[in-house]
Amino acid sequence: DIVMTQSPLSLSVTPGEPASISCRSNQSLLRSNGYNYLDWYLQKPGQSPQLLIYLGSHRASGVPDRFSGSGSGTDFTLKISRVEAEDVGFYYCMQALQTPVTFGPGTKVDIK
């Protein structure tokens, strides 16, 4: 199975400041079609997870442009250019390159 790790596991951010979360896999997530099968999700308190970024760097529909994803192979980053109060919650990366699909442990983001 592909193992996903995230860092940090907890992050406290001042509103308006940037934030960054790292996700790493123990195998490359790059498929021969050129896409990295790595997604980012946000689970806000009391809500279902929502897709933020798919295939490494593509913003999902309705996601604010302050969210961006980058990386390739085994190292990926989710960046929030200016954190807002509504961004609090748990952020998860997930690989869909091969089954079983696996998630990272999650990063808790809160506001200072």
Add this chain to the structure above:
Amino acid sequence: EMQLVESGGGLVQPGRSLRLSCTASGFPFEDYAMHWVRQIPGAGLEWVSGISWNSVRMDYAASVRGRFTISRDNANNSLYLQMNNLRIEDTALYYCAKDMSGGFAAAENWGQGILVMVSS
């Protein structure tokens, strides 16, 4: 409006069975892969199973393989998870999720989840 509604959860004794259902609406169900993802309250997300648009590809987490069976009925816009020989550690909130493709790429939309509690 796209909707995924789970049903069939509840309290069950260890060793018994439950069948979860997910009713989809607002999109062409037959075109998309579907997933079941679970979450123990206060813990992270665990992928349980996925099925391609045409049911050709199905797979399971090791923790449920041989006990759970995923299926879909494209004519009735429904996804199912037959859970047999349930264990206490299967207690979780189970989410139905729609992939963004016919295969496995990203869980684009999620239901509200249904609670399964396994206890004697």
